Amino acid sequence: MTQDNRSGRPQGRPPEGDGRVSRGEASLRGPFLLFFVSAVVWLLAASVLGVIAALDLGSMVGVLRDCPWFTPGRIATAQQDLFIYGWGFNAFFALNLWLLAQLGRFEFRNGWLAQLGGVAWNLALTYGVARVFAGEMSGYRLLDFPREVGPVLAVAFLLAGFWPIVAFARRPTGHTFASQWFVVGASFAFPLIYLLAQLLVLWQPASGVVQAIAHSWFVANLLQLWFGASALAAIYYFLPKVLERTLTGYYLAPVAFWTFFLFAGWTGPAALVGSPVPLWLQSTGVVAAAMMLIPVIIVAINILGTLSSQGGWARAWNDTTLRFVSFGAVAFTLAGVLGGVFAFRSMSAVVRFTSFATGLEQLLVYGCASMVVFGASYFILPRLTGALWPSAKLVHVHFWATALGFISALVAWLVGGWQNGQLLANPAVAYADVLRAGSSWCLVLKISAVLVLVGHVAFALNAFGMILKSSAPADSGRHD
Amino acid sequence: MKNLNTLLAGVFLAVALPFGALLLSGQSQLGGLGRAAGEEGGALFPSREPGLAIQGRAVYVSLGCVNCHTQQVRPAGQGSDIARGLGVRPSVARDYALQPQVLLGERRLGPDLANYGARTSPINVETLLTDPASSGAVWHPSYRFVDAAQRTALVAYLKSLRQDYPSPEAKLKK
Numbered sequence: 081m082t083q084d085n086r087s088g089r090p091q092g093r094p095p096e097g098d099g100r101v102s103r104g105e106a107s108l109r110g111p112f113l114l115f116f117v118s119a120v121v122w123l124l125a126a127s128v129l130g131v132i133a134a135l136d137l138g139s140m141v142g143v144l145r146d147c148p149w150f151t152p153g154r155i156a157t158a159q160q161d162l163f164i165y166g167w168g169f170n171a172f173f174a175l176n177l178w179l180l181a182q183l184g185r186f187e188f189r190n191g192w193l194a195q196l197g198g199v200a201w202n203l204a205l206t207y208g209v210a211r212v213f214a215g216e217m218s219g220y221r222l223l224d225f226p227r228e229v230g231p232v233l234a235v236a237f238l239l240a241g242f243w244p245i246v247a248f249a250r251r252p253t254g255h256t257f258a259s260q261w262f263v264v265g266a267s268f269a270f271p272l273i274y275l276l277a278q279l280l281v282l283w284q285p286a287s288g289v290v291q292a293i294a295h296s297w298f299v300a301n302l303l304q305l306w307f308g309a310s311a312l313a314a315i316y317y318f319l320p321k322v323l324e325r326t327l328t329g330y331y332l333a334p335v336a337f338w339t340f341f342l343f344a345g346w347t348g349p350a351a352l353v354g355s356p357v358p359l360w361l362q363s364t365g366v367v368a369a370a371m372m373l374i375p376v377i378i379v380a381i382n383i384l385g386t387l388s389s390q391g392g393w394a395r396a397w398n399d400t401t402l403r404f405v406s407f408g409a410v411a412f413t414l415a416g417v418l419g420g421v422f423a424f425r426s427m428s429a430v431v432r433f434t435s436f437a438t439g440l441e442q443l444l445v446y447g448c449a450s451m452v453v454f455g456a457s458y459f460i461l462p463r464l465t466g467a468l469w470p471s472a473k474l475v476h477v478h479f480w481a482t483a484l485g486f487i488s489a490l491v492a493w494l495v496g497g498w499q500n501g502q503l504l505a506n507p508a509v510a511y512a513d514v515l516r517a518g519s520s521w522c523l524v525l526k527i528s529a530v531l532v533l534v535g536h537v538a539f540a541l542n543a544f545g546m547i548l549k550s551s552a553p554a555d556s557g558r559h560d
Numbered sequence: 561m562k563n564l565n566t567l568l569a570g571v572f573l574a575v576a577l578p579f580g581a582l583l584l585s586g587q588s589q590l591g592g593l594g595r596a597a598g599e600e601g602g603a604l605f606p607s608r609e610p611g612l613a614i615q616g617r618a619v620y621v622s623l624g625c626v627n628c629h630t631q632q633v634r635p636a637g638q639g640s641d642i643a644r645g646l647g648v649r650p651s652v653a654r655d656y657a658l659q660p661q662v663l664l665g666e667r668r669l670g671p672d673l674a675n676y677g678a679r680t681s682p683i684n685v686e687t688l689l690t691d692p693a694s695s696g697a698v699w700h701p702s703y704r705f706v707d708a709a710q711r712t713a714l715v716a717y718l719k720s721l722r723q724d725y726p727s728p729e730a731k732l733k734k
Contacts, residue, residue: 136701145702145704146702146704146705147705148705151623151624151701151703152624152627152628152701153623153624153625153626153627153628154623154624156624156627157624157627215622215623216622217621217622217624218621219620219621219626219661219663221666245564245568248564249564254562255562256561256562261561261567264564264567264568264571265567265571265574268568268571268572269571269574269575272572272575272576273575273579276575276579276583280583285660285661286583286586286587286591287587287590287591287593287657288590288591288593288653288654288656288657288658288659288662289590289653289656289662289664290583290586290587290590290591291661291662292662292664293582293583293586294583297578297579297582297583301575305575334561337561338570341570341571341574342574344574345574345575345577345578345579346578346581346582348578348582349582351666353638354632354634354635354638354639355632355634355651355664356632356650356651356652356653356655356656356664357586357590357653358586358589358590358653361582361586364581364582425638428638429634429637429638429639430639432634432638432639433630433639433665433666433667433668434667434668435667437666437667438667504639504640504644504668505639505640506640507640507643507644507645511644511671515669515699
């Protein structure tokens with residue numbers, strides 16, 4: 081677990097840049113921008129669908145009411161798929177590639193292969209979502225696409241998402257940094273879990289409830305090992321980089337990495353407490369979710385510990401990148417702690433089948449992963465495009481709209497879910513009264529969906545404006 | 561941490577071990593489940609699905625009903641499912657053994673449907689789909705675009721859902 085330190089720089093701090101756009105960085109421009117622009121387009125599409133779903137337009141507006149495409153079940157499914165596979169994957173293809181190219185001084189000579197993978201990924205996703213709108217979906221959340229889409233996505237992932245591993249293998253120095261471990265782990269784990277889940281759920285369906293076990297295993301792995309690990313990689317990079325400081329207790333980071341990967345894969349059945357699956361499976365999931373507190377605590381020591389010393393929070397607040405990244409770090413910690421506590425049977429008995437699980441999931445994929453990607457974009461795009469962000473006001477609108485929108489939605493999911501669960505646990509309360517009691521939270525969710533859309537539009541306008549303006553070649557210099 | 565092969569081998573094990581322990585063991589424990597009699601010499605359950613119910617399941621999936629409805633009854637002590645009358649006993653793995661696609665569901669925005677076929681006064685699904693307000697389910701979306709044949713198949717599927725027969729495992733679970 082020891083790292084070489086031939087460069088003589090302090091442990092727990094990524095290598096310094098040279099202040100100019102390197103050849104390696106310039107070689108990433110094409111693939112990075114393809115992934116990034118695709119990610120933002122899908123994010124906007126998912127946000128619009130999110131507003132349609134939250135406002136329940138499919139049931140309210142006459143023209144839409146009789147249109148099968150706007151059925152709540154299909155809108156919700158398409159929205160999730162666009163957000164996870166459109167935004168989440170494209171964004172981390174871009175970010176993971178940039179991170180490992182930076183840390184491994186990687187010059188990307190075969191960028192066209194990654195771009196080919198990106199195009200294939202987006203075409204397969206478009207086809208899959210079109211089929212979802214047509215009602216041809218599998219019924220398994222996040223494995224909704226018809227089964228022929230799965231192999232195409234897997235091949236596209238290998239073309240688009242495997243390059244960080246190549247960058248790691250070809251790094252010129254022996255030294256490694258925590259971000260590299262997490263990205264290599266995420267890039268290697270996802271194709272394995274995706275192909276195995278496709279096999280057991282769609283191609284050769286396991287018998288009976290084993291399908292549900294396989295599905296819960298896949299969802300937990302997807303969320304933790306792709307979104308969680310990729311977001312952690314970026315948090316471990318940007319915090320010490322921007323603060324120009326070493327991480328507190330960095331020597332614990334290898335333990336965080338291995339315990340995170342060791343326990344995350346077992347947490348799936350925690351989502352099945354009370355379901356008709358063997359008790360030993362449920363208990364394994366609960367124990368694993370509690371054990372995830374080990375990496376969560378170490379990450380908190382590394383990241384929140386660093387932020388809490390020498391005015392770190394104040395500096396993070398005044399830096400756009402760190403403001404988003406710190407938000408993500410806090411969300412990760414909260415997601416880990418709540419995930420561990422609410423996996424226990426007595427807690428799960430209350431919140432099962434309510435919006436609480438949605439809240440926990442969104443805490444990881446939006447509060448942590450998406451906010452980290454936003455923060456990273458503010459750092460990376462000026463370097464790759466050689467342009468400045470066109471509007472500081474839009475940056476503020478982006479942060480406040482997404483932060484407030486997300487926090488209000490999170491409160492609605494978690495507190496509303498808890499209240500909903502307590503009412504459901506009381507058989508004396510009629511089902512209609514349970515639904516009626518939750519209607520005020522629905523209003524909060526409507527407002528937050530609109531707020532988040534506003535934030536995403538501000539981000540997209542700023543980012544696209546910047547990319548379009550950057551006609552200058554990428555090696556014209558760096559503007560922070 | 562410097563060696564790529566060590567890193568990849570560790571991550572591979574981190575994926576392979578839970579896969580083997582949770583899924584392959586789960587399959588070996590539950591994969592052989594079939595129909596069984598609750599009491600010696602009794603009828604075999606679960607019943608085989610009629611053909612129309614199989615078509616109805618496809619309608620259920622294509623409308624995304626699984627987003628809001630569950631099909632599972634938790635044991636007493638784990639929620640109030642039985643006290644609420646969602647079923648007379650908790651669901652067991654054997655109840656789903658003949659289902660080609662298991663739709664347990666994760667959210668209960670609408671009522672659980674594991675025992676829709678056993679309800680004594682079930683809601684009229686035809687009315688629920690075409691005019692939810694008149695059937696008292698004001699929160700239920702309208703599905704007027706669903707044609708009559710699909711509605712019939714969906715009703716047949718929902719009526720095939722029942723877990724009120726005796727089950728050897730449910731006795732143990734109680």
